Amino acid sequence: MPPAALTLPVPDDYVLARDVCSYGYFLLAPNLWSPHERRFITTLNTSRAAVTLTISQPPRHTRSAKPRSAGPITSARELLSTRGRPLHILPDRPLPPRDERLVRDQLTRMLNLTTTTRDLREFHRLDPRFKPLGRGRLFRSPSFFEDVIKTVTSCNVTWPGTISMNTRLCATLGRRSPTRRHAFPTPQALAAVAPARLRATCRVGYRDARLVDLATRFADGRVDVEWFENPSTPDADLRAALLDLPGVGPYAAHNILQLLGRYDHLPLDTESVRHARNVLSFKGTSRSLMKRIDAHFAPFAPHRFRSYWFELWNFYEARRGHSWTWDPATTGTTFTAAQLKP
DNA sequence: GGTAGACCTGGACGC
């Protein structure tokens, strides 16, 4: 018997194409956005095995709920035509009730479905530039663990290197689903690898011991995930705890904060400096530009990261087209500073 | 508190 499809309700403003293709992690394994099919494919860990999900958002008036091959979205009207429509989810194996709950919980985190329409309205009131397309939700990973590891694999490396590390981590250490796609490694799987083997197989370089150390802390409970995910934990406490993690410095800590839904800190890196020089026409040393760009986005508090990020995103899209049209194998590998020099 | 240098990998480039 073929596996039963699931339906996942979403907030009234939710648009799958726009909101999946809102942060670079949608281009990293085990995620795959297909611009031609207009569907998102990912592989998640459940209680014992992996499951691959094909997710689409059929517009109203579609007789069949099956994802259709319609080519990339070409207009804002077309993009927004699926707004608020429930997601259609096709798993590659039957899901017992417990696994179905795990899948729903992970997708809710990943697609940021708990962000409220009220929260987005507040952001758009502060920064109306992103109201017409309704931008504001940011894609993230199905777990805090995966967000932390992905962030560490994005430090001190060019974007193709980050893509390569995540692809190899999944292929080497991730569980395999029936359709032969691999989930992201669990903390236990990553903690069990010798650093030298991790370096050799996943090409993570000097990050080897740090990644295993991180995974071990998650696996043995020293990292209290519920505390990190708890909205009542103060930002300052979260930041301090993140900086205590191996491989996490100021940039990574601020990036993980935004992935936790805390948008008042900017992860400043060389990309920020490029943006300050090329787009905002600021002048000065890298150090002074970082201070200046931090101050520049102060009026958007507590949504500073959203304003900063979607401004950067607009810059990429002005050169490569809208993110939901990017082919993961070509455009998706070339959208950071070094590749976008005039 | 600030800074210099090491840490790895992969891509670009010159020969």
Next chain:
DNA sequence: GCGTCCAGGTCTACC
């Protein structure tokens, strides 16, 4: 095909 250079954030030692 080989060697060299460079980009990228964190960590440690040192002042």
